[in-house]
Amino acid sequence: MEDRIWKRIVKYTELQGTSGQEFMVRKAFREDLTPLVDEVVQNGLGGLYGIRQNADAKAPRIMFGAHMDEVGFIVVKITDRGMLQVAAVGGWNPYTVSAQRFVLYTREHQYPVVSSAVSPHFLRTGNQNGAPQIEDILFDAGFTSRDEAKQYGVEPGDFIVPDVKTQLMANGQRVNSKSWDNRFGLVTILNAFENLQNETLHNTLIMGANVQEEVGLRGVGPAVHQLQPDLFFALDSSAADDLQSGEGQGQLDQGAILRVFDPGVIMPKRLKEFVLDTANDEKIPLQYFVAKGGTDAHGAQSENFGIPSVALGVVSRYIHTHQTVWSIADFEAAQHLVETLARKLDQSTVNDIIYGD
Numbered sequence: 001m002e003d004r005i006w007k008r009i010v011k012y013t014e015l016q017g018t019s020g021q022e023f024m025v026r027k028a029f030r031e032d033l034t035p036l037v038d039e040v041v042q043n044g045l046g047g048l049y050g051i052r053q054n055a056d057a058k059a060p061r062i063m064f065g066a067h068m069d070e071v072g073f074i075v076v077k078i079t080d081r082g083m084l085q086v087a088a089v090g091g092w093n094p095y096t097v098s099a100q101r102f103v104l105y106t107r108e109h110q111y112p113v114v115s116s117a118v119s120p121h122f123l124r125t126g127n128q129n130g131a132p133q134i135e136d137i138l139f140d141a142g143f144t145s146r147d148e149a150k151q152y153g154v155e156p157g158d159f160i161v162p163d164v165k166t167q168l169m170a171n172g173q174r175v176n177s178k179s180w181d182n183r184f185g186l187v188t189i190l191n192a193f194e195n196l197q198n199e200t201l202h203n204t205l206i207m208g209a210n211v212q213e214e215v216g217l218r219g220v221g222p223a224v225h226q227l228q229p230d231l232f233f234a235l236d237s238s239a240a241d242d243l244q245s246g247e248g249q250g251q252l253d254q255g256a257i258l259r260v261f262d263p264g265v266i267m268p269k270r271l272k273e274f275v276l277d278t279a280n281d282e283k284i285p286l287q288y289f290v291a292k293g294g295t296d297a298h299g300a301q302s303e304n305f306g307i308p309s310v311a312l313g314v315v316s317r318y319i320h321t322h323q324t325v326w327s328i329a330d331f332e333a334a335q336h337l338v339e340t341l342a343r344k345l346d347q348s349t350v351n352d353i354i355y356g357d
Helices: 004-013 025-036 146-151 180-196 220-227 269-282 297-303 328-344 349-357
Strands: 040-042 048-052 063-065 071-078 084-089 099-106 110-115 159-162 174-177 204-210 233-241 254-264 286-289 309-317 324-327
Touching: 004 025, 004 048, 004 174, 025 040, 025 048, 025 180, 025 204, 048 180, 048 220, 063 180, 063 220, 063 297, 063 328, 071 099, 071 146, 071 180, 084 159, 084 269, 110 159, 159 297, 174 180, 180 204, 180 233, 204 220, 220 297, 233 297, 233 328, 233 349, 254 328, 269 286, 269 309, 269 328, 269 349, 297 309, 309 328, 324 328
Parallel strands: 063 204, 063 233, 233 309, 254 286
Antiparallel strands: 040 048, 048 204, 071 084, 071 159, 099 110, 099 159, 174 324, 254 309, 309 324
16 A cells, blocks of 8 residues: 555544534545545535545536545533533444543644443442443543533533554554544545546546534435436445454445445436446446445435435445544445446436436
């Protein structure tokens, strides 16, 4: 992997921004995106896209959308003893939350904070197997009282984000980070715009990132209304199921994934055939993926007059926790696939995908 790409991965995975609080991610993304495109546009919720215009105003509009946000927490109450009660922003497994480092963002400041845990010394037989609840896990910033917390500017509505450093693992083939769901998409988009910048494309290429995906796909609707794509590709990281065997959905090191079905999207036939043929022709490793969760492809497909949509991406272990493990080879396969699709999607191909039987 090139050093510039590794530095970009570290930068974006270590940036922090929960749903609705993506401003730090958006600022960095805008700065990196602007030199690579003809135009940068932002919608009212905060989604940000770069556009490579085409000399032909009737060229098909191809849209690749990632999402900026990551899962985290929001402060809902400060207790008398200065502890913070929170609500989850996005989906968390409660078993992974306790005894972890986070950053608390107030209006003016950032403070270290730790999620509470019950010492094994206080556990009693009979209550060790009860599942913890998010609302029972307090967050400890070291304050001695509610008044002291308020003196430091803490208020309900402040947000809390995991504090993790990105690292290359021992074999040099996998990475441990937070928020690969979905800083993967942002890194892929920036790389694609760089790699395609000296090529003539057969389409108007629109690539960027939405907000608030983790809390109900809220940002993609405004984005597709604003940008009017003919096709939409969600770029996202999905949950790997490969710890016990090679039979589960999504295996590390086996290539990019194509979500052929999930609760919100049945992949259009012609679009599926086009992606599969493209991957086969270019010898890009690709896995079928049937998911139990949704992506922005679900939010996009029924907008406007109907937009053929699908999610592409990679799988990662332990998503929606502090520590995600993912494969460099899978990332590179997805990068290759995105760039190849952007090159191949001309008017005839798009017409066949939309109107072909």
